[in-house]
Amino acid sequence: MHKAAQRRIIIPFLIPALALLGVFFLYPLVKTVDLSLNEFSRTGTMRFVGLDQYRLLAGDPDFFNSLKNTFLITLIGSGMLFPPAMAIAWALSQRIHGERFFRFVVFAPVVLSVAVVSLMWKFLYHPTLGLINPALKSMGLGALAKTWLGDPATALAAVTFVSVWHGIGIWIVLLCAGFERLPTDVLQAARIDGAGEWRVFRSIMLPMMRDLLRMLAILWVVQSLQSFAFVYILTGGGPFGSTDTVGTLMYRIAFDRADFGYAAAIGVVLVAVMLAAAKILDKVMKRDDLQY
Amino acid sequence: MTSSTDLAAQPAPAGPVDAPSPPVPAPPRRGASPRPRAPFRPHHLFFYLLLGVVALSSVSAYAWVFNVSMKTNAEFISSPPWQVADGWRWENYANAWDRANIGLFFGNSVVVSVASTAIGVVLAVFAAYPLARITFRFSGLVLGAFLLGLMIPWMVTFAPLYLIMQDLGLLDSRIGLVLVYATYNLPFNVFVLVGFMKTLPYELEEAAAMDGAGPTRTFLSVILPLMGPGLASVAIISFLQNWNEFFYALLLIHTPEKMPLPLGLFQLGQAADYGTNWATLFAGMMITVTPVLLGFALLQKHITKGLTAGALKG
Numbered sequence: 001m002h003k004a005a006q007r008r009i010i011i012p013f014l015i016p017a018l019a020l021l022g023v024f025f026l027y028p029l030v031k032t033v034d035l036s037l038n039e040f041s042r043t044g045t046m047r048f049v050g051l052d053q054y055r056l057l058a059g060d061p062d063f064f065n066s067l068k069n070t071f072l073i074t075l076i077g078s079g080m081l082f083p084p085a086m087a088i089a090w091a092l093s094q095r096i097h098g099e100r101f102f103r104f105v106v107f108a109p110v111v112l113s114v115a116v117v118s119l120m121w122k123f124l125y126h127p128t129l130g131l132i133n134p135a136l137k138s139m140g141l142g143a144l145a146k147t148w149l150g151d152p153a154t155a156l157a158a159v160t161f162v163s164v165w166h167g168i169g170i171w172i173v174l175l176c177a178g179f180e181r182l183p184t185d186v187l188q189a190a191r192i193d194g195a196g197e198w199r200v201f202r203s204i205m206l207p208m209m210r211d212l213l214r215m216l217a218i219l220w221v222v223q224s225l226q227s228f229a230f231v232y233i234l235t236g237g238g239p240f241g242s243t244d245t246v247g248t249l250m251y252r253i254a255f256d257r258a259d260f261g262y263a264a265a266i267g268v269v270l271v272a273v274m275l276a277a278a279k280i281l282d283k284v285m286k287r288d289d290l291q292y
Numbered sequence: 293m294t295s296s297t298d299l300a301a302q303p304a305p306a307g308p309v310d311a312p313s314p315p316v317p318a319p320p321r322r323g324a325s326p327r328p329r330a331p332f333r334p335h336h337l338f339f340y341l342l343l344g345v346v347a348l349s350s351v352s353a354y355a356w357v358f359n360v361s362m363k364t365n366a367e368f369i370s371s372p373p374w375q376v377a378d379g380w381r382w383e384n385y386a387n388a389w390d391r392a393n394i395g396l397f398f399g400n401s402v403v404v405s406v407a408s409t410a411i412g413v414v415l416a417v418f419a420a421y422p423l424a425r426i427t428f429r430f431s432g433l434v435l436g437a438f439l440l441g442l443m444i445p446w447m448v449t450f451a452p453l454y455l456i457m458q459d460l461g462l463l464d465s466r467i468g469l470v471l472v473y474a475t476y477n478l479p480f481n482v483f484v485l486v487g488f489m490k491t492l493p494y495e496l497e498e499a500a501a502m503d504g505a506g507p508t509r510t511f512l513s514v515i516l517p518l519m520g521p522g523l524a525s526v527a528i529i530s531f532l533q534n535w536n537e538f539f540y541a542l543l544l545i546h547t548p549e550k551m552p553l554p555l556g557l558f559q560l561g562q563a564a565d566y567g568t569n570w571a572t573l574f575a576g577m578m579i580t581v582t583p584v585l586l587g588f589a590l591l592q593k594h595i596t597k598g599l600t601a602g603a604l605k606g
């Protein structure tokens with residue numbers, strides 16, 4: 001029987017991929033938990049300390065500051081991301097002129113490296129050499145000019161903006177798919193009944209896309225809780241820790257303080273926070289299914 | 293507010309210019325007839341305004357980088373940021389390529405991305421076959437192990453990964469980076485390819501078995517040739533990710549001669565903070581960005597579809 005013959009290829013086909021996954025992902029994953037129970041000395045020797053690292057973490061102001069900033073990025077970012085993404089997706093689903101050009105421009109930043117995008121924006125934000133402040137001044141809005149990344153009041157929002165600018169294309173494409181899946185007969189019926197376009201959007205499109213929006217919100221939370229590269233390149237966590245995220249703190253602790261155990265403990269807590277946040281968000285945004 | 297009227301006017305002429313594009317055989321749009329343009333309605337004005345602002349900001353950022361890459365360092369500091377460069381200073385590009393090592397970084401990136409993409413795709417397609425087409429006891433568990441990689445943030449494991457790489461002697465080596473990237477691609481690749489293979493009819497294997505082909509041969513000469521589109525989109529996405537990856541490069545590579553482009557540019561950017569070599573840095577940015585944008589222009593459909601699939605399960 002060919003079924004029996006097929007069974008012989010299972011292991012050889014799976015082994016290479018599983019070996020890589022095991023060595024470079026699954027084993028490190030398990031090892032993270034193990035490391036988090038150990039204390040590292042500067043010389044690199046480890047000592048088992050049980051849950052001590054977690055106890056330390058619970059009283060670490062740096063950790064809570066980074067956690068607060070990470071949540072702020074998630075929150076501010078969702079405000080910067082979803083309204084424009086929704087509006088642009090709505091616009092693109094209208095078959096307007098130049099749709100292909102707009103799709104290209106809106107999505108293009110997604111394919112660029114985070115490193116290049118961050119570097120570019122670091123210069124765009126530059127108070128004197130950049131583009132933003134001089135542009136504001138020339139429009140007579142010089143009062144709005146700021147040292148965007150150097151001021152603790154604006155740095156976090158500025159960093160968040162860059163990460164939204166980079167990634168918004170994906171969300172727009174996903175939302176476009178949502179718009180295209182809306183039942184046209186329902187929309188047409190509403191229009192015939194005299195509903196304006198804004199009314200159709202608010203009372204029909206939005207409620208019907210609720211499930212998609214919930215999923216995208218969860219995705220956003222999971223993604224932004226891991227913020228690292230943008231922050232690392234744009235500000236390095238500064239000024240005065242105002243943009244320090246859990247990711248950058250973890251990296252700094254591992255490499256500036258050579259404290260791999262503590263970094264691993266932060267990682268474990270981060271995963272727990274992420275799963276909890278996703279779960280809560282899912283609960284909160286879940287409503288009874290819409291009947292139509 | 294003066295500018296917003298400019299912006300509103302912007303897309304109107306742009307529209308007709310690129311919208312029809314008949315000479316280029318438009319990428320296969322599903323359905324034979326191209327979708328008709330909607331007749332203009334008042335609320336479209338809002339859409340044009342919105343898209344115009346977005347388009348203008350992106351295009352001007354890109355144009356600005358290009359403009360600076362054509363300036364001298366002295367010009368960059370002394371002239372207003374939007375003043376057009378004095379001349380075409382392509383030597384900035386030559387300098388970036390040679391003296392600032394961009395050429396070296398570029399080569400590293402090509403080698404690392406191609407190798408890791410190839411390994412990631414080949415191993416994934418082999419692993420996906422039994423997971424998709426053969427029922428065996430632990431298949432759910434094995435698939436779960438791969439999918440775990442889509443759910444758990446990889447960054448979390450960096451501390452032990454660093455120590456493991458140190459033990460294996462793969463720290464600061466391009467081979468180590470290739471292996472990590474390939475692994476990093478596996479969950480997504482396996483997920484997509486399993487889904488793709490499940491759509492193929494099961495009679496394929498039965499027919500091949502009737503004709504006396506062994507399972508390996510069936511896979512290689514019946515299933516694999518049918519996987520073209522799936523493999524293409526998985527390969528493009530992997531390549532893009534590997535080309536752009538920053539975190540693991542930062543973690544694992546320390547010698548400038550071994551750095552891929554994003555890390556090398558970051559390094560140059562750090563140096564530019566203290567030195568004065570901006571023009572070279574901007575030329576380097578252009579060198580990094582332009583091939584990706586060109587590739588994206590050619591493969592837009594594939595890339596958006598693939599990345600969308602990636603985000604949906606990320």
